[in-house]
Amino acid sequence: MDIALACAICFVGGCVAGLIGVGGGIVFVPAMTAVLSKGQVEAESTSLLMIALVSVVGTWRQVGYGNVNLKDAAVIGLLSPVGVLAGVLIANAVPERALKLGFALLALYMAWRLLKRVFTNEPPKAAPEAAADGS
Amino acid sequence: MESRRIWGLAAVGTLAGAFSGLFGVGGGTVIVPMLIALYGYGERLATGTSLAAIILIALLAAGMQGGLYGNVDLSTGLILVGPAILGVVAGTAIQQRIPEKTVSFIFALLLIGVAIEMVVT
Numbered sequence: 001m002d003i004a005l006a007c008a009i010c011f012v013g014g015c016v017a018g019l020i021g022v023g024g025g026i027v028f029v030p031a032m033t034a035v036l037s038k039g040q041v042e043a044e045s046t047s048l049l050m051i052a053l054v055s056v057v058g059t060w061r062q063v064g065y066g067n068v069n070l071k072d073a074a075v076i077g078l079l080s081p082v083g084v085l086a087g088v089l090i091a092n093a094v095p096e097r098a099l100k101l102g103f104a105l106l107a108l109y110m111a112w113r114l115l116k117r118v119f120t121n122e123p124p125k126a127a128p129e130a131a132a133d134g135s
Numbered sequence: 136m137e138s139r140r141i142w143g144l145a146a147v148g149t150l151a152g153a154f155s156g157l158f159g160v161g162g163g164t165v166i167v168p169m170l171i172a173l174y175g176y177g178e179r180l181a182t183g184t185s186l187a188a189i190i191l192i193a194l195l196a197a198g199m200q201g202g203l204y205g206n207v208d209l210s211t212g213l214i215l216v217g218p219a220i221l222g223v224v225a226g227t228a229i230q231q232r233i234p235e236k237t238v239s240f241i242f243a244l245l246l247i248g249v250a251i252e253m254v255v256t
Contacts, residue, residue, distance in 0.1 A: 006215055022164055023189050045207045055186045061228070072188075
């Protein structure tokens with residue numbers, strides 16, 4: 001029964017991933033900790049594997065819809081490990097509270113920019129060369 | 136690709152990785168709004184490109200967690216990933232049928248929720 005519930009929650013997580021372009025870990029992790037009583041680290045690590053597979057399928061679908069710029073994605077994806085390393089170094093140098101407040105401010109700024117775009121009908125400022133073929 | 140654009144995208148990737156490493160929030164939480172707000176991506180293109188970037192990030196992180204630390208529960212992951220994959224197929228299909236701005240609105244609510252969580256925890 002628990003595994004059926006976890007599967008249902010993960011289906012919803014996959015929907016969220018496809019709908020808004022995040023990995024879905026925000027849903028997968030609680031499905032494993034709260035429903036299947038997995039430990040936090042084990043759940044987060046297992047979630048990463050799921051995110052990788054879900055992203056492959058999501059990307060495949062979005063390429064079909066013409067919604068992927070593969071070159072930009074490669075630059076972002078390949079540089080992220082540098083960021084992870086920087087994040088670990090920063091975490092050891094700056095108080096956690098300051099980091100959380102900093103990220104909260106960044107998140108609120110981005111939310112404001114998105115809401116402004118929604119409610120003022122702001123068009124894309126410069127449409128990037130998009131495309132299924134990654135050009 | 137012009138070098139200024141590459142450096143900007145590199146900054147997005149670095150920032151996404153940094154926050155992922157710091158707080159465990161997925162890279163997409165950073166990548167999607169930055170591509171929309173700073174680079175003028177449409178919502179669908181931003182989410183599709185984000186998913187493609189996440190493949191590399193998650194594979195590397197999962198490989199390290201599983202290969203180096205043995206923290207990945209492979210059997211549970213393989214059971215749960217089936218419905219999750221069906222979900223992502225459904226989610227991407229739904230996304231093509233709703234107004235793009237709706238994606239920005241949902242994302243803004245998610246970011247506000249993340250900000251509140253960061254402040255109160």
